[in-house]
Amino acid sequence: MACLTSLPFLVLLFTTTAFTLAAGDTFRVDLHHRFSDKVRQWAESKGLPSTWHPEKAPVGSVEYYKELIRHDRALLSQRGRSLAATDVYTFAAGNETVRVGTLGNLHYAVVTVGTPNQTFLVAMDTGSDLFWLPCNCKQCAPLTSPLYGNLEFSIFNTNESSTSKAISCGSSKCNVPTSVHASCTGTSSDCIYTINYASVNTSSSGFLVEDVLYLAKGDTGADIVQTPIVFGCGEVQTGSFLKSGAPNGLMGLGMDNLSVPTMLAKKGLTSDSFSMCFGADGSGRLNFGDKGSLDQSETPLIVDNYPFYNISLEQMVIGNSSTKSSFTALVDSGTSFTILDKQIYKEITTTFTEQVTETQISDASLPFEYCYQFSAGQTKVVLPIVNLTTKGGSQFPVLHPIVYLVSETSQAPIGYCLALLPSTNINIIGQNFLTGLRIVFDREKMVLGWKKFDCYNSETSTGSPIDKKASAPSPGAQAPSTLFPEATQLPGRKSWAPVLSPSIILNTAFSVFLVFFGMF
Template sequence: MRFLSFPLLLLLLSAVAVFIAGDGAGAAILGLDLHHRFSPTVRHWFDSRGFGGASGWPENGTAEYYAALAAHDRALHGRSLSSSPPDLTFSEGNVTIRITSLSFLHYAMVTVGTPGATFLVALDTGSDLFWLPCDCYGCASSSSLNSMPDFQVSLYSPNASVTSHAVPCNSNFCEQQKTGCSGVTSSCPYKVVYVSNDTSSSGIFVEDVMFFRTEDTQSEIVEARIIFGCGQDQTGAFLEHAAPNGLLGLGMEKVSVPSILSSAGFTSNSFSMCFGHDDIGRISFGDKGSLDQDETPFNVDQLHPKYNINIIGMLVGNSAIDADFSALVDTGTSFTYFIEPIYSQLSKAFHEQVQDKQYTTDSKIPFEYCYIMSSGTSNVPTVTLTTSSGSPFPVNYPIIAFPVQANELAYCFAVAKGDKLNIIGQNFLTGLQVVFDRERMILGWKKVSCYDVKNSGSLPTTPRNSSSSHPGAAGPNINRPEARKETGSNNQVTVATSPANYSTNLMNNLILLLFLLHLINI
């Protein structure tokens, strides 16, 4: 047997180690469509379920539309974005989490349980817990049901799902040592208190399957077991439809869906969000971006972890501005807000380079610098932020435009004066794939089209190879997606209950390692 040189041996072993480690990190990417709160999808969902009011929502691109979004932001910031202890109680105790945002900007359709029930859940990067209205005795949905006999809305019930299990007190997830919860059979209770008008959600933790579709050419359905809150009692703004069909937190703590998916091996500990131009986007769990993306490290307070980054400069047209500040990347805020003196430095540099006539807007729109568009076109200064890594963060859409009268448009520099925090909102994120990589603790971004994402479709609603019944399996009259056949159909779908192709690839890697070990005669 011919022995390999020691340097070559190290090179081969390092390559195999990287290959194996990379394979684990490259588990499936699981995607969901995003829908803006004023999108046609959300509007139809509200109207079809009798909540009312959606018919009066403003049309996209109007002054009323931007005024409504600005009002959303003011309500959000009025709830003190920066002051939130990161604890969650697992019982009806006095110490509760105060989650940062409440007036939610984006929603996603999720399918949970067997048979599957579909929910339109609010998405929130400022909180952690995923909860659904469940066996309600105090929910917005149940309040509507009392007065509308024919009203249909998705409600989760553990008894209606054959794959549901209660999370007991002795579960590591429950952390019963903090709550006095005890016993193997006792269910683990939770309570989350939000910073607004005695708003909360409480109930018990359950575990059930949540369906995703992989984002690859061989699209598969993945059944991921997720622990979430069975929200039996909601108070405050939740009774006023702030999140009538549940809330999915995207924060850094272990109770969030991204954390659960990664700890179970379904995905990498990362996700991306992409915002399109017509109120539709995409969230992709496990997406770590691409090699050619720009990125910068998070500036994380370990006691209050949020998605903060550091900005060291700003470029407006031909004006360079020195800077040194931290900003929260908040997908739940419509516009971008900077505190003084950053706000004045940026907005005045923009104003000095605009040649259009200044326009006085409706006082409901919080933007100071607005202009009449010249003959339908204007030379708008470009805006770029320089991050602490030196990577440029391009602002694709620094303005909003809206009609003011026949054949006349106005536009505003869509940055407002902040009160306590610098916040990079959705308008600065549109047109980018924004990656929240929690393994490397970096924010990544790249200009993309959100419409290039493939394989968006309906999800299964019945257990695989199961004809068994379950007490109460029919459940409430809920909205279910169309079932998919597993065999004998052109729409054949493979259902994966573990990370796609992970076991096969791992076995191939082990075979490769054994072959190399044989070559070097160890």
């Protein structure tokens, strides 16, 4: 979204060209509508594209008003939010995040660093700590790809930023998290890092630098501030980072000393808390310093040897039954789908299957083990409520436990899958179980908070159309983007669509849109 500065407006870019930030005294300006000819002419004179200009949506059309309403609802959500006593900060380009199916099905935000400033589309990951960008590249993801649409990514060059400083081994800022391996040959040498991720053979390595990060201050995002932060100059990436997962950088939002939320809190810019909202349509929000609201549910964060966002779950309630197992799970925005230990996974899938009426599909080509076929002429889906009972008794609602199978010919839903994956000795609450909620990571109180939220206004959302054992609308009457969130695109961002991976034919009856299972 656009933020007001001393310029008439701030233009948000989604290409390698960076927007210009200026500071100065208050002065008189003329106000123009953001879709007006004046605004378009100003942007073109600066070599910048207009923000959210509905070029393919004629004035007065349905799409034109959808864009206006969507943007205005986003502004209302910020102004109606219950704020903490300290300031809330967002990225200079706005607090919006977007889930991109072809890029690991993760939430991304536009992040701006350096002088002159450069913009990057960066994955948001609560399961790790380090913020890194492709930088001085020896082995990085390509700058263009069919997976990126019309986007052309940039590479950060430390020599081209006047505010960039390499961190030396003798600096206290070389004190990296235990999850990051640092190596030094002397106190004056660069602080070299390597970080490995859960995805097979996936890593980033390079050296640590300090440079400015651009943030928008306050509820309106009217004031742009620059704050020095430490991040990784990622010279060499491997594994998923060379394919479709986080090709333009990753921001670790964990609890250790090199995560961005920690650095902002230590500088006194924000309270030691932040929130992420995961919308069912793929659009979300991230706000640093947000401590949530008084009416949110909470459970303690369980921090053992290494600080992760772990929570304790006493049981899982599925319809009229509950599981017996209690366990600890990591809340991780960097994992697409929820992953549970095999024993717990079996309890849940068995209990779920006993309470649905559809016939289970047995097909190894399907991305999930527990999938179900619609019967001929079926127009409604009735699912059991799924809730996680957390330590303290608060119920964590799972509003979107399934993904739909879609016909290749008609694109109508023809079945669904319980979106769970089995593992050995690891439990992760992934992005799909967070959908429809605003999640608050309060590191001061050491609690995880949550509230039903649609990411656009301050009221609780109505939840999933299949929530509370209600009959869902006729699947055939809805567009695939409604039933399968990964089909969503954002207004004005045509280059990010479609975000669905290509379909594959499973047999003569079925095809399914497969999604890359991001896990960092």
